[in-house]
Amino acid sequence: MDLRLNICERVSAVCGIPAGEIAGWLETPPSPDKGDIALPCFKLAKTMRKAPPAIAVELADKLSDIDGVVRIEPTGGYLNFFLDRGGEAKAVILRVLNDGASYGASTEGEGKNVCIDYSSINICKPFAIHHLTTTVLGHSLKRIYDHLGYHTISINHLGDWGTQFGKMLVAFQKWGDRQTVESGSPVRELVKLYVRFHEEAEKDPSLDDEARAAFRKIELHDPESWELFEWFREVTLKDVEKVYKLLGVEFDSYNGEAFYEDKMPAVIQSLVDKGITKVDNGCTIVDLSEYGMPPCLILKSNSGTTYHTRDITAAVYRKNTYDFYKNLYVVAYQQNLHFRQLFKVLELMGNDWAKDCVHVNFGMISMADMTFSTRKGNAIYLEDVLRASIEKTRAIMMDKSPDLPDMDEVARQVGVGAVVWGPLYSSRIKDFTFSWDKALNFEGETAPYAQYTHARCCSVLRKAEGYDASAADWSKLGDESSAALIKAIAALPDAIRSASEKYEPYLISRTVIDICSRFNKFYFDNRIMDDDAGTRNARLAVTDAARIAIKLGLFLVGVEAPERM
Ligand code: ARG
Numbered sequence: 001m002d003l004r005l006n007i008c009e010r011v012s013a014v015c016g017i018p019a020g021e022i023a024g025w026l027e028t029p030p031s032p033d034k035g036d037i038a039l040p041c042f043k044l045a046k047t048m049r050k051a052p053p054a055i056a057v058e059l060a061d062k063l064s065d066i067d068g069v070v071r072i073e074p075t076g077g078y079l080n081f082f083l084d085r086g087g088e089a090k091a092v093i094l095r096v097l098n099d100g101a102s103y104g105a106s107t108e109g110e111g112k113n114v115c116i117d118y119s120s121i122n123i124c125k126p127f128a129i130h131h132l133t134t135t136v137l138g139h140s141l142k143r144i145y146d147h148l149g150y151h152t153i154s155i156n157h158l159g160d161w162g163t164q165f166g167k168m169l170v171a172f173q174k175w176g177d178r179q180t181v182e183s184g185s186p187v188r189e190l191v192k193l194y195v196r197f198h199e200e201a202e203k204d205p206s207l208d209d210e211a212r213a214a215f216r217k218i219e220l221h222d223p224e225s226w227e228l229f230e231w232f233r234e235v236t237l238k239d240v241e242k243v244y245k246l247l248g249v250e251f252d253s254y255n256g257e258a259f260y261e262d263k264m265p266a267v268i269q270s271l272v273d274k275g276i277t278k279v280d281n282g283c284t285i286v287d288l289s290e291y292g293m294p295p296c297l298i299l300k301s302n303s304g305t306t307y308h309t310r311d312i313t314a315a316v317y318r319k320n321t322y323d324f325y326k327n328l329y330v331v332a333y334q335q336n337l338h339f340r341q342l343f344k345v346l347e348l349m350g351n352d353w354a355k356d357c358v359h360v361n362f363g364m365i366s367m368a369d370m371t372f373s374t375r376k377g378n379a380i381y382l383e384d385v386l387r388a389s390i391e392k393t394r395a396i397m398m399d400k401s402p403d404l405p406d407m408d409e410v411a412r413q414v415g416v417g418a419v420v421w422g423p424l425y426s427s428r429i430k431d432f433t434f435s436w437d438k439a440l441n442f443e444g445e446t447a448p449y450a451q452y453t454h455a456r457c458c459s460v461l462r463k464a465e466g467y468d469a470s471a472a473d474w475s476k477l478g479d480e481s482s483a484a485l486i487k488a489i490a491a492l493p494d495a496i497r498s499a500s501e502k503y504e505p506y507l508i509s510r511t512v513i514d515i516c517s518r519f520n521k522f523y524f525d526n527r528i529m530d531d532d533a534g535t536r537n538a539r540l541a542v543t544d545a546a547r548i549a550i551k552l553g554l555f556l557v558g559v560e561a562p563e564r565m
Contacts, residue, residue: 003067003068003069003083003088004023004026004037005019005023006066006067006068006069007026007037007039007063007066007069007081008020008022008023008026010063010066011039011059011063014058014059014062014063015044015047015048016047017044017047022039022043025039025040025043026038026039027039027040029078029080032480034073034075034078034080035071035073035080035081035082035083036081036082036083036085037080037081037083038078038079038080038081039059039078039079039080039081040052040077040078041053041055041056041059041077041078041079042077051077052076052077052078053074053076053077055077055079056074056075056076056077056078056079057074059072059074059079060072060073060074060079063079066081068083068084068087068088069081069082069083069084070082070083070084085475085477085478085482085483085486086474086475086476086477086478087474088483088486088490089474089477089478089482089483089486089538089542090472090474092486092489092490092545093469093472093474093486093489093541093542093545094469096489096544096545096548096549097469097541097544097545097548100548101548101551101552101555102147103492103493103548103549103552104147104492104493104496104497104552105147105148105149106147106148106149106497107149108148108149108150109145109148109149109150109151109325110149111151112150112151112325112326113150113151113152113153113322113323113324113325114145114150114151114152114153114324114325114326114327114328115152115153115155115318115322115324115326115327115328116138116141116142116145116152116153116154116155116328116330117138117155117156117157117327117328117329117330117331118134118135118137118138118139118141118142118154118155118156118328118330119131119134119135119138119139119156119244119249119251119330120134120155120156120157120158120159120256120331121156121158121159121236121240122158122159122160123158123159123160123165123232123233123236123237123256124164124165124168124187124190124191124194124232124236125159125187125191126187126188126191126379126381127187127239127240127243127381127382127383128379128380128381128382129365129367129379129380129381129382129385129434130332130364130365131382132365132382132385132419132420132423133332133362133363133365133423133428133432134330134331134332134362135247135249135382136247136249136420136423136424136557136558137330137360137362137423137424137428137505138154138328138330138360139154139247139248139249139558140424140505140508140556140557140558141328141330141360141500141503141505142154143555143556143557143558144496144499144500144505144508144556145500147496147556148496148497148500150325152252153252153253153318153322153324154250154251154252154253155251155252155253155254155255155318156251156253156254156256157255157256157257157314158233158254158255158256158257158258159256159257160233160256160257160258161256161257161258161261161310162215162257162307163211163212163215163304164194165214165215165218165229165232166210166211166212166213166214166215166216166217166218167194167197167198167201167211167214168190168193168194168197168232169211169214169215169217169218169225169228169229170197170207170210170211170214171193171194171196171197172190172193172228172232173228175193175196176189176190176193178231181235182235185239186235186236186238186239187235187236187239187240188381190232190235190236191379197211219261233258237254242383243382243383243386246383246386246412246416247386247416247420247558248558248560249558255314255317257307257310257314259314260310260313260314260317261305263313263317264305264309264310264313267309267312267313267316268284268298268299268305268309270349271286271298271312271345271349272284274348274349274350276345276348276349277298280295281301282301283297283298283299283300283301284297284298284299285297285298286298286345286348288341288344288345291344293337293340293341293344294337294341296308296341296342296344296345297309298312307338308338308341308342308345311338311342312342312345312346312349315327315342315346315357316346316351319351319353324353324356325356326356326357326358327353327356327357327358328357328358328360328503329357329358329359329360330360330362331359331360331361332361332362332363332364333361333362333363333429334364335359335361336359336361339357339359339361340359342357343357343359358503360428360503361428361429362423362428362429363428363429363430363431363432364431364432365423365431365432365433365434366431366432366433366434367380367385367433367434367435368433368434368435368436369434369435369436385419385434386415386416386419389415389416389418389419389436389439389440390411390412390415390416391411391415392415392436392440393411393414393415393418393440393448394407394408394411394415396440396442397410397411397414397565400442400565401564401565404564404565405564406562406564409562410562410564410565413451413560413561413562414447414448414451414562414565416559416560417447417448417451417554417559417560418439418440418446418447418448419434419439420447420557420558420559421439421446421447421509421557421559422434422438422439424505424506424509424557424558425445425506425509425510426506427504427506428503428504428506445513447554447559449513449516450512450513450516450550450553450554450559450561451554451559451560451561451562451565452565453516453519453520453546453550454516454547454550454551454554454561454562454563455561455562455563455564455565456519456520456523457519457543457544457546457547457550458547458563458564459564460523460528460540460543461540461543461544461547463529464528464529464536464540467536467537467540467541467544468537469537469541471533471534471537472534472537472538472541473532473534473535473537473538474538476530476532476534476535476538476539477538477539477542479525479526480525481518481521481522481525481526482522482526482539482542484518484521484522485515485518485519485521485522485542485546486542486545487518488511488514488515488518489515489542489545489546489549491511491514492508492511492515492549492552492553495507495508495510495511495553496508496556499556505556505557508553508556508557509553509557511553512549512550512553512554512557515546515549515550515553516550519543519546519550522542522546526539528540528543
């Protein structure tokens with residue numbers, strides 16, 4: 001990039017046109033033998049009052065000694081620049097080899113806290129496929145921000161409060177028993193009870209009154225009800241922990257909605273004191289009609305609190321506790337309005353930090369292959385999808401590389417990677433359809449393909465039994481496929497920064513695929529173990545740089561990189 005700027009500034013000095021404007025004119029020559037960068041000289045014809053070929057000749061004459069440019073050639077109306085690919089290769093590769101896993105890292109985040117609210121599952125509800133995106137997107141953002149030097153706080157804002165827990169309590173007391181719940185899959189058992197409650201309540205509406213009374217008991221911390229309520233939470237978390245473990249996802253805080261129960265009164269009071277609430281039909285609301293939004297409900301007419309009340313309280317708590325630089329909510333776009341209302345209320349409260357709250361929204365997920373949802377309305381459990389993916393992967397690997405040591409572990413890494421990848425390979429706002437054929441295609445733009453390429457780099461390096469970068473002849477990396485590979489590796493740091501600014505990990509996963517496809521081309525075009533030591537060392541060094549960059553990119557999107565596949 002600097003190199004292009006360099007060129008533009010030198011051209012600018014000759015013709016007087018601003019360098020920024022010239023930068024927009026630069027083209028890539030139609031074929032590599034015509035150089036790396038082309039300047040169309042007809043753009044300068046007016047200013048320089050000459051025919052384009054004459055301009056090209058004049059500029060070629062005046063522009064000697066540009067750093068990083070080895071040759072300048074006028075060709076018709078174009079001026080072509082040949083870059084010093086060897087120098088470029090050396091700079092990029094040595095930087096990657098030197099930085100290793102911290103390639104592209106920075107200190108921009110030093111001393112800054114970033115709260116990331118993601119996954120945020122609901123107690124007693126299935127951890128289903130539609131929670132995949134929030135979980136992997138949030139996890140990836142955490143790794144990206146960590147890489148840039150921020151201190152991140154990952155928060156699982158549990159959905160563990162609300163009248164549905166009254167229903168759970170009644171259902172459990174009537175039809176459940178601890179042993180069944182604890183011995184099977186706790187969440188599935190609890191969900192069964194919840195479904196049964198609704199079926200029975202249709203026939204007997206008095207159950208709903210019982211449920212309301214039961215929730216009241218939870219609110220009043222009646223010991224027996226409270227103990228059960230906490231147990232629901234405990235067994236759910238234990239159940240979902242299996243999924244988090246498969247994914248390698250961890251949280252710094254599980255403070256969910258219930259956590260804010262005793263913190264809400266003070267916040268509600270401050271809303272009232274600031275005069276931004278009003279009473280409407282017995283409800284306490286913040287009127288947002290001025291901003292084109294429906295009111296934000298703070299207290300229901302029965303003085304129950306709401307999802308909004310808890311989120312307002314949680315935001316205030318996060319600011320007080322973590323003094324965040326940014327407070328991210330990784331939640332589906334279905335909740336766009338919820339967060340617009342939330343942020344507006346925070347702003348009306350006079351919090352200048354409301355502007356640091358961001359709703360990182362994303363599209364819906366669906367399954368192309370519906371074999372999991374046998375009956376209508378059934379949730380597709382994420383754990384089932386992951387386990388199926390691991391199984392399918394194992395079958396593929398048994399076929400491809402039956403002698404692989406650590407088959408189980410590699411099947412897990414690749415099977416999980418395949419599932420994680422999909423929602424992180426496109427702009428997050430796009431709806432995403434999961435399909436097995438796509439996810440497990442080892443030759444497509446998938447995690448398994450990237451993992452496979454990484455393993456190929458490892459294998460080349462293993463067989464070479466070491467190399468010496470200081471003995472590399474960098475000028476041997478001037479061919480097209482080597483130069484293209486180096487360019488892709490050099491692009492990773494920018495991709496990481498853009499991903500953090502736009503909350504878009506796909507910018508990283510796309511760069512990873514770019515590096516992989518170019519590595520594979522490089523691998524087929526070149527004999528890495530060349531007889532010439534300078535060439536061999538240079539090719540091994542670029543292979544090592546590719547390995548490091550792929551592994552890092554995969555790590556940042558939450559995908560592991562086995563060394564053998
Ligand atoms: N539990 C909610 C759901 O599953 C998501 C919570 C998101 N976080 C928040 N602070 N509102 O829809």
